[in-house]
Amino acid sequence: MEGSVDTEEPPLLPLALSSFHISEEFGFLLPDPLVGVFLFEGSPQLAGQPLHHRGLGIAGSAPCSQGFSWQMPQLSPQQLRGREELHLAHLVLSFITMGYVWQEGEEANPPFLWLQQELLPPSYFVLANWRRKDPNGPLEMENLDPIIALPGGESLRGFILVTLLVEKAAVPGIKLVPVHAAAHDTPCCSYYVDPEVFYSVIRIFLSGWKDNPAMAHGLIYEGVSPEALAFSGGSAAQSTVLHAFDELLGICHRQDSEHAAAFLHRMREYMPPAHRTFVEQIRGAVSPRHLMLSSGNPRLRAAFNRCVSALAELRSYHITIVTKYIAVAAAKAKARRAELSEAGPAVRKAPSALEDKGTGGSHIFSFLKSIRDTTREGMIRA
Ligand code: HEM
Numbered sequence: 001m002e003g004s005v006d007t008e009e010p011p012l013l014p015l016a017l018s019s020f021h022i023s024e025e026f027g028f029l030l031p032d033p034l035v036g037v038f039l040f041e042g043s044p045q046l047a048g049q050p051l052h053h054r055g056l057g058i059a060g061s062a063p064c065s066q067g068f069s070w071q072m073p074q075l076s077p078q079q080l081r082g083r084e085e086l087h088l089a090h091l092v093l094s095f096i097t098m099g100y101v102w103q104e105g106e107e108a109n110p111p112f113l114w115l116q117q118e119l120l121p122p123s124y125f126v127l128a129n130w131r132r133k134d135p136n137g138p139l140e141m142e143n144l145d146p147i148i149a150l151p152g153g154e155s156l157r158g159f160i161l162v163t164l165l166v167e168k169a170a171v172p173g174i175k176l177v178p179v180h181a182a183a184h185d186t187p188c189c190s191y192y193v194d195p196e197v198f199y200s201v202i203r204i205f206l207s208g209w210k211d212n213p214a215m216a217h218g219l220i221y222e223g224v225s226p227e228a229l230a231f232s233g234g235s236a237a238q239s240t241v242l243h244a245f246d247e248l249l250g251i252c253h254r255q256d257s258e259h260a261a262a263f264l265h266r267m268r269e270y271m272p273p274a275h276r277t278f279v280e281q282i283r284g285a286v287s288p289r290h291l292m293l294s295s296g297n298p299r300l301r302a303a304f305n306r307c308v309s310a311l312a313e314l315r316s317y318h319i320t321i322v323t324k325y326i327a328v329a330a331a332k333a334k335a336r337r338a339e340l341s342e343a344g345p346a347v348r349k350a351p352s353a354l355e356d357k358g359t360g361g362s363h364i365f366s367f368l369k370s371i372r373d374t375t376r377e378g379m380i381r382a
Contacts (some may be wrong), residue, residue, distance in 0.1 A: 004273055005358055011323060015278065015281055015282070015285070017174070018055050019177070019274075020274045020277060020278035020281075021083070021274040022174065022274075022275065022278060023273060024175070025171070026168065026171065027167055027168065027170060027171035027174050027241070027277055028174075028235050028239070028241065028272075029126075029127050029130070029164065029167050029168060030084070030087055030124065030127050030128040031127070033084065033087065033088065033091075033124075033130060033131065033147065033247040034084045034085060034087070034088045035088075035129040035131050035147050052185070054289060064276035077115070087124050088128065088147075089125045089126040089129075090128075091125075091128050091147065091148060092148065094124075094125065094207075095148045095149075095150060097207075098150060098205050098206070098234075099150055099205065101209070101215075101219070102159075102205050102207065109283060112162065118268045123236045124272075125160070125163075125200050125206075126160055126163045126164050126167065126239075127167070128147075128273070129146045129147050129148055129160060129164075130144055130145070130146060130147065130160070130161070130164050131144070131145055131146075131147050133145055139165075139168060140163055140165075141162075141165065141187050141192070144164070145161075145221065146160045146161065150202070150205040151201050151202075151205060152197055152198075152201045152202040153197070154192070154194075154200060154238055155192070155193045155197035155201075155202060156189070156197075156201075156202050157192075157196045158189065158193045159189065159193045159198065159202055160188050160189075160193025161192070162188065162189050162192055162193070163236055163239070163325055165187055167239065167241060168237045169243075170241040173241070173244075173245060174241070174244060174315075176248075178376065179190070188321075189321055190321070192322070193325070195324055195325045195328065195329045196329060196332070196333075198325045198329065199325060199329030199330065199332075199333060200329075200333060201324060202325070206233045206235070207233040208230075208232040208233030208234075209230050209231060209233075210230035210231055210233075211231075211232070212233070213229075217230075218230035218231075219231075230312060231270075232266070232267070232270065235267065237263070237267040238268075238270040238271055239265060239277065240266045240272075240275040240276070240279060242311075243264070243267075243271075243279045243314050244279050244282055245277055246276065246311075246375075247282040247283045248282055248287065248288060249287075249288065249289060249304070249307060249308055249378055250287050250288075250289030250290070250378065251311070251375050251378040252374065253370070253371050254370055254374050255323055255372045256370050260367050260370040260371050260374070262268050263367060264371070286320070288304060289295070289304065289378075289380070292304045292380065293380065298382065301380055301382065302335065304380060305379045307378060308375065308376070308378045308379050308380075308381065309376075312372055312375040312376045312378075315368065315371060315375055316372055318368065319365070319368050319369065322368060323363060323365075326364060327364075327365070
């Protein structure tokens, strides 16, 4: 894909992956993310300690408000060298922010946060949050760990790593090589993520402060803006992979009552900028759909339709996962709440503001079904 194509026709997507910070081997994942760096040299309390002692476990153990984040200095990206350090800094600050905001559950509403003066690049929750236990071992579940975690224990680990392995499995697709063999080996959330832990813990920490009734006014970032800012939470809708596949296959999502197309488009703002540019360039390139339509070749059409159908199936499968992890889990949580409230008012209220919404803030099922259906409509009839 990276080499030039010797032909009279305009080449199909002559995009050099490396110029979009995409790896031939790891796709959109950051190959070999940094695990530790002295980000906090300006702070006597934090400097000189391994990174994970400087706040990375904050939300898992003691509330941030009793420790680390109150001592946070203003950090400057000028101290950082290169993309890897910037990604790691962003990862650490994002986790600190999420931990700090949601540590008391969705009823917490902190008035302010200390953050660096500039807004940092988009979330690397998965892309830059992995390391091999054995540096020479394979990129497999057993040999991987997230660099940073929030509450959720093994389920959070499973959620991050399954998403990571899906990203990795999609690499042949980005290079326009058949993707099936890899996809079959990809682990599934059901084995690694407990629905109750996902629903009542992980989901809350991944939530943002846009379209979230628990923080309807957003968050004031001191030193950045006097106005409250609203950002969506972490969602795989921000993963570049499916956006790239949609553009490759010429799938146009509808601007329906759920504003599905607009929501997905907005999620692109949270991609690393080079990856977002990649998706935009695919859109502007000669698409396989266009080539297929102009060729009129039935075998090409069948191959194209198999790709579209596989993408629609993947989206249907994802809906069944979301049903299990949100709809069914929500019903169970509601029943439990009813039982507990009979036990008395002292019982802590389980999180409920995002019951029918995803962490990205979408109205889940109508949104997911809309994009699954438009994907199906992308099939080309004879
Ligand atoms: C416990 C497992 C999961 C749950 C509960 C879940 C939930 C959701 C929800 C609620 C949305 C709607 C957008 C939002 O508001 O956030 C969404 C979108 C999305 N999710 Fe997941 N998800 C899970 C796992 C995954 C995994 C492993 C992937 C693979 C990388 C993935 C890929 C996507 C994509 C690409 C979208 C955007 C919609 C699309 O293009 O089809 N999800 N997910």
